[in-house]
Amino acid sequence: MEQLNHIIRNMPKIELHCHLEGAFTLDFLLSRIHKYEPESKIRDLETLRKQFVFRDFDHFIRSWIWKNRYFRTADDFRDSTYYAIEALVKQNIIALEAFFSPWDFEEWGPGPEAIIEATLEGKEAAEKDFGIPVNLIADIVRNHGHDTAKARLKQLYPYKNRIC
Template sequence: MTAPPAPKIELHVHLEGTVRPETLLSIARRNDRPLPRDTVPGLRELYAFTDFDHFLRVWAMTTNSLLTVEDFRRVVVDYAAEAARCGAVYLEGIFSPAERVARGVDWDTVFTGYTEGAVEAEQRHGVVVRLTPDIDRSLPVELAEECARQAVRYRDRGVLGFGLGGPEGAAPAARYAAAFAIARDGGLALVPHAGEAAGPESVREALRFGPARIRHGIAAARDPDLLAELRERGVVLDVCPTSNLRTRVVPDLARHPLPELLAAGVTCSVGTDDPAMFDTDLDREYALAAALGHPPAAAFAAGLAGALCDETTRAAVAARGSAHHGPAAVDSPAAAPAPVAPRRPGH
């Protein structure tokens, strides 16, 4: 009998980026939406991109195929099934409602589909799913602020956080300070992207808004003072190794900054980011993290430390991790076992 997979937590996954090519083609055809390579279902053809900026353009073309409550519900349930096969017990899914609204979908359609999908995902696959909608740095300020209001409306239906994504050079995070304030005042934690394709200054700017976590944040490895601040403030970074390689913000795995982050005492969760677009899954990301000195028990503990859920949910998730990894591994990231010196792949 095959042993069940180790329990895993994932805090950084864009739900629109989990849709496998065959599913996306089916949805696009049903909704009469063209795709870049509409006739070929292969991953490499449909999700072909050359660098980070090109990836964002492909993202915009493909995710616009999602239009209905059923589309959004299916996205969550399908990914929960996939993640469960990798051992996921808790997910925080990102979605981008304002981008859909800007193209004619109403707010309630998007939020209802995702929140109903989260409930169904737990019922069918045993994965607790919570949600963290985000805004793009290219959005008009007014639309971003309305997105924050809508996110707060769904706080009692599993929406726990509010994020910021898109190209870091498009606009400073400060442009969306009012949207952040609406979300924070409404009880949502802030979980912005920063320090992915941009440098440490992007992470520093995000820290001014008191984030619970920073998505990516890997550029902080270049700044010892910033690393110390992240450690002292207990800000968790959501690290996605394959994503960084596929978008070419990191040239190869041997030069990924995760070992430097860990050596500095920064807590790092592990995520897939856009698993269908990057041809990866949660098993692969945990394995890559382990190769960089971050073993599964430590990654689970980091995910638990960064999770935005209530304490009852946290205790239930911790119990599932403890049953496999042992109690010490879920007490805190520092308690999780780790090598004395993170090893580099191929070294």
């Protein structure tokens, strides 16, 4: 079994369905928790890791919403994107298609345009530093209706040559 694990770890892989908002590294999230909530009970990676052992779907959703509040600045999105891609490269991912949802963070984040710009900055820096091609796919989300989808497409239009 160890030989098979070694082969799988070392084989080149292509990741075709990755959501950047879920691919953050725990080290990165812990640094944001310490930055934004210095008195948080989450002091180490082991405690944080337990937060992401989901008991059920409701716990998954609560944890998702909880972690979103630590993505507050453009730098947070840029850095999270960069570190997520770096972590994937360490798993021998040689090409990546990644979804991202700049509208999921409107309550805490800097706004969709700033998130788009920052995500592109992180992606492009990672491509340069790690030699991995990354295609970004904006998740327009079908359950918000066609008017919302059209408005989001308008926001994405200036980036049409940089986002799939």
